[in-house]
Amino acid sequence: MAGSEQLKPVAGVLLFLNFCMYTVVLGIGGWAMNRAIDHGFIIGPGFDLPAHFSPIYFPMGNAATGFFVVFALIAGVVGVASAISGLNHLRHWDADSFPAAASAASIAWTLTLLAMGFACKEIELHNRNARLRTMEAFLIILAATQLFYIAAIHGSSSLRRSPRV
Template identity: 50%
Template structure:
């Protein structure tokens, strides 16, 4: 069975990505909760134009709001993709692998968007340690999700060739 290597690599990467996406979603959820709780106190003396964005993040810079929200979305979609991907890879037939590959590409695109916002936040400047952790995990997840997508695509190709 030539596709055993692809199955092992895909399963390992899906498990690693699942753990990292859970961490990213947890940190992003905490940052969003912190921003919501601290907004009334942080903006009490500012003028109305500063209140256009409903959440103010005192732990980061101007890109933090967008980065946190997109990281939370990416984390939740990544968790769902990893869980369903593990189920689909365990079946190892062409239809299930193509389904896992499609959702993996969507997750990679969202992770790439979050990575771009992380890079923007890094280039702007100061941020807290928890945001630096989330930025690092997002950048690493971009690479591992790409590898996972490639492994699933390779497995789908091998499974379809073995079937016919």
């Protein structure tokens, strides 16, 4: 039990860090999505589709930007939800709250890895602005810190079940 109590502050710091970083990803991703909606293709009566029309067209970045932003937004929302579940686990720190926190964190991590893969492709293709580069960096860092958070809460696997009342 003593070993698991030592990991609680580590998990708390990582949880707070991840929550803040996922929030930044959501902010930048929201900006990119809003800009794509405002400045994307105008399609209506009398307008023809452009020759290379893509439903995930972004007026900034490169061919991977649309996929990157969409999956970054999904990873960000699930990451914030994971942080809320993790906060509940930190409050109780017992075996009853562990499964929800661990599964939410694992899902957020896998979605973050998916978004990170698109970030790597976007980096490879070049031609992106500073905000997209910031979001790429945050997702790459989040891939590591979310994994460390998962390791910290799994290291507390010696938690006791709380007595049923």
